Amino acid sequence: MHFVVCLKQVPDTSEVRIDPITNTLMREGVPSIINPYDAHGLEEAIRLKEKVGGKVTIVSMGPPQAKEALKKAMTFGADRAILLSDRAFGGSDSLATAYILSSAIQKIQETDPIDLVFAGKEAIDGDTAQTGPGIAQRLDFPQLTYAIKIQELTETTVTVERKTESGRQIVQAQLPALITVEKELNDLRYASLPNMMKAAAYEPEVWDVKSLSFDTKKMGLKGSPTSVSRIFAPPGRSGGEIMDGTKDPAATVATVVQKLFQQNIIMVNPLAKGGKS
Amino acid sequence: MENFDVIVVGGGPAGLSAALSAAQAGMKTVVIERGDYPGTKNVMGGILYTKATDLIVPEFWKEAPLERPIIEQRIAMLSGDESILAGYRDPAWAKEPYNAHSVFRVKFDRWLAQQAEKAGVMIIPETIVENLLYKGDNVVGVRTGRAEGDLGAKVVIIAEGVNNFLAVKAGLAKPLKPESVAVTVKEVIALPKEKIEDRFCLDEGQGATIELYGDSTAGMMGVGFIYTNKESISIGVGAILQPLIRNNWTPNDLLENLKSKPYVKRLLQGGETKEYLSHLIPEGGYTQVPKLHRQGVLVVGDTAMLMNSLNREGSNLAMISGKIAGEVAAQAIKTGDVSDQAMTVYETRLRDSFVLKDLHHYRHMGKFFEENTHLLKVYPKLFSQAVKMYLTADGTPKKQRQKEIIKMAFEKRSKGGLIKDIYGAWRALL
Numbered sequence: 001m002h003f004v005v006c007l008k009q010v011p012d013t014s015e016v017r018i019d020p021i022t023n024t025l026m027r028e029g030v031p032s033i034i035n036p037y038d039a040h041g042l043e044e045a046i047r048l049k050e051k052v053g054g055k056v057t058i059v060s061m062g063p064p065q066a067k068e069a070l071k072k073a074m075t076f077g078a079d080r081a082i083l084l085s086d087r088a089f090g091g092s093d094s095l096a097t098a099y100i101l102s103s104a105i106q107k108i109q110e111t112d113p114i115d116l117v118f119a120g121k122e123a124i125d126g127d128t129a130q131t132g133p134g135i136a137q138r139l140d141f142p143q144l145t146y147a148i149k150i151q152e153l154t155e156t157t158v159t160v161e162r163k164t165e166s167g168r169q170i171v172q173a174q175l176p177a178l179i180t181v182e183k184e185l186n187d188l189r190y191a192s193l194p195n196m197m198k199a200a201a202y203e204p205e206v207w208d209v210k211s212l213s214f215d216t217k218k219m220g221l222k223g224s225p226t227s228v229s230r231i232f233a234p235p236g237r238s239g240g241e242i243m244d245g246t247k248d249p250a251a252t253v254a255t256v257v258q259k260l261f262q263q264n265i266i267m268v269n270p271l272a273k274g275g276k277s
Numbered sequence: 278m279e280n281f282d283v284i285v286v287g288g289g290p291a292g293l294s295a296a297l298s299a300a301q302a303g304m305k306t307v308v309i310e311r312g313d314y315p316g317t318k319n320v321m322g323g324i325l326y327t328k329a330t331d332l333i334v335p336e337f338w339k340e341a342p343l344e345r346p347i348i349e350q351r352i353a354m355l356s357g358d359e360s361i362l363a364g365y366r367d368p369a370w371a372k373e374p375y376n377a378h379s380v381f382r383v384k385f386d387r388w389l390a391q392q393a394e395k396a397g398v399m400i401i402p403e404t405i406v407e408n409l410l411y412k413g414d415n416v417v418g419v420r421t422g423r424a425e426g427d428l429g430a431k432v433v434i435i436a437e438g439v440n441n442f443l444a445v446k447a448g449l450a451k452p453l454k455p456e457s458v459a460v461t462v463k464e465v466i467a468l469p470k471e472k473i474e475d476r477f478c479l480d481e482g483q484g485a486t487i488e489l490y491g492d493s494t495a496g497m498m499g500v501g502f503i504y505t506n507k508e509s510i511s512i513g514v515g516a517i518l519q520p521l522i523r524n525n526w527t528p529n530d531l532l533e534n535l536k537s538k539p540y541v542k543r544l545l546q547g548g549e550t551k552e553y554l555s556h557l558i559p560e561g562g563y564t565q566v567p568k569l570h571r572q573g574v575l576v577v578g579d580t581a582m583l584m585n586s587l588n589r590e591g592s593n594l595a596m597i598s599g600k601i602a603g604e605v606a607a608q609a610i611k612t613g614d615v616s617d618q619a620m621t622v623y624e625t626r627l628r629d630s631f632v633l634k635d636l637h638h639y640r641h642m643g644k645f646f647e648e649n650t651h652l653l654k655v656y657p658k659l660f661s662q663a664v665k666m667y668l669t670a671d672g673t674p675k676k677q678r679q680k681e682i683i684k685m686a687f688e689k690r691s692k693g694g695l696i697k698d699i700y701g702a703w704r705a706l707l
Binding site: 193 | 279307313399400401403404421423424425426427428
């Protein structure tokens with residue numbers, strides 16, 4: 001089987017700070033990492049490859065230094081890594097990015113039919129969660145989002161357990177399909193030394209705008225309808241209130257409940273019998 | 278198991294220099310580094326000497342990420358709020374062939390690793406070497422902490438840094454002792470470049486250094502430093518671990534103490550702390566240098582205790598030792614003889630170079646300061662008082678003032694004590 005993993009190099013947001021005056025990200029000196037969700041997608045692809053055989057191809061779009069993320073990704077035991085890098089891609093929003101990535105996947109597909117595409121549920125630098133579904137749409141693949149478990153993979157179908165806001169769902173799709181993944185899906189591996197050495201010697205392929213028959217109107221700033229009107233840092237959270245419950249626990253609980261009502265955090269269910277309000 | 282000619286354990290200045298010179302001599306070479314990439318785990322005060330680095334990568338200054346060429350070196354002796362200053366400045370040092378630059382290891386070592394890669398060196402990051410591999414008595418490679426983690430080699434160069442776990446396991450070095458290692462902490466404090474240049478009287482792009490003695494280490498054996506970077510100042514202080522423990526000082530307390538000194542405070546004013554770093558420095562000196570070689574193994578850099586703290590030289594000793602080790606390894610492999618006997622060439626070449634000559638020259642220094650703890654307590658105060666008396670214009674005739682200064686000195690330290698100290702210092706330092 002052929003697994004494709006979409007992967008993005010992102011700033012390690014746990015180390016990014018926001019300039020209090022300009023409200024822009026202070027990226028200087030901040031290390032770049034593989035988007036953590038994408039790493040779990042890659043891990044799953046490698047596990048499936050180890051189970052059923054086949055190969056794993058990684059695709060990424062980014063500036064030339066994103067090669068580092070791809071080399072690191074190769075340590076997992078992937079077979080091929082392609083970086084889509086061109087000035088013309090710069091400034092792309094999630095719509096344009098999905099277009100570029102899906103075009104590249106289509107080209108890969110021409111010579112090497114694809115069974116499953118993995119993507120992280122979102123990138124930690126943008127949190128949009130749009131690119132994965134956007135790629136599926138353009139490839140006309142069924143999309144299974146927020147996967148926490150691959151239940152079954154057959155020659156023609158994949159069955160996935162997905163996380164929803166209200167619980168879990170088990171869904172099945174025909175192959176080829178695209179899956180976006182949560183971190184719960186798996187634990188990342190500690191690469192073996194032979195794979196580290198293969199990755200150290202590996203040079204990712206770089207595809208530019210001329211490598212594909214792109215519609216340049218659909219990429220970069222021109223192809224990106226998203227506009228950022230304002231960036232601001234959310235105000236810091238004020239500390240919570242602490243009440244001493246040692247003296248009169250009953251009275252303290254009553255006060256807490258009252259406060260929760262006042263702030264509309266809890267309310268009386270109007271349908272419940274015997275309720276008063 | 279994959280086989281190499283040379284495995285270098287550790288991607289610091291010594292290891293990368295060793296790998297580079299081995300690869301340039303045609304050896305299949307790999308560097309195994311524990312950090313995300315070479316540089317991430319590497320710390321030093323921040324001065325890189327041109328001459329030694331030029332031998333590793335000719336004309337490195339044209340490309341390497343450097344901060345500022347150092348044109349002025351000041352020495353400050355602190356005593357309470359007082360300071361005695363001396364220094365040397367030569368604007369010619371801002372131009373080729375330079376003398377030294379301030380650098381950030383994390384940037385510079387990454388660049389140096391890229392030069393090594395260009396020469397054909399393979400770099401395996403995020404990997405720890407747990408042990409040497411033996412076949413009978415012979416070292417034949419290393420065992421890493423990864424799955425299928427054995428690697429074969431004809432020569433292993435141990436460049437693991439001050440924490441000498443592997444060298445100890447191999448029976449070459451002894452575990453570090455609190456009296457032969459210093460702990461140094463450093464902050465990188467951001468300031469606009471114009472402010473830095475104003476405060477240190479520098480033309481654009483030029484750099485200065487200050488070494489601070491005396492109260493900077495609260496009477497313990499050690500030194501403080503201030504180095505100018507492009508848009509920040511590195512300030513740090515280090516002291517031998519044993520007196521720190523004995524006097525119940527933490528390195529951070531020392532740094533805060535130094536930062537609060539009037540002379541220092543003014544230089545840092547308005548800056549924002551960007552980074553906090555800490556590292557051990559091997560200060561054992563000549564007598565603590567481990568066994569530098571055995572069959573199939575060479576020991577370089579900090580692991581080999583190659584550190585001249587008086588002249589704040591370490592990375593240059595590391596790089597030169599690495600370069601020599603790489604060359605000796607290549608030579609031994611080419612002749613097919615990696616026996617302990619063949620490896621002695623490495624030690625001989627170190628002895629013929631400034632590296633071991635300088636260590637030998639200062640061999641009594643550590644012991645001298647260790648045995649004379651009063652030195653760092655008495656003299657900063659004595660000197661600053663003497664200078665103050667000499668410079669204070671209060672109508673006292675100069676002849677009388679000079680007599681007073683001599684009298685004051687003898688009150689603080691007896692005539693015999695003074696002579697003993699001067700003789701001791703002469704022997705230890707000159």
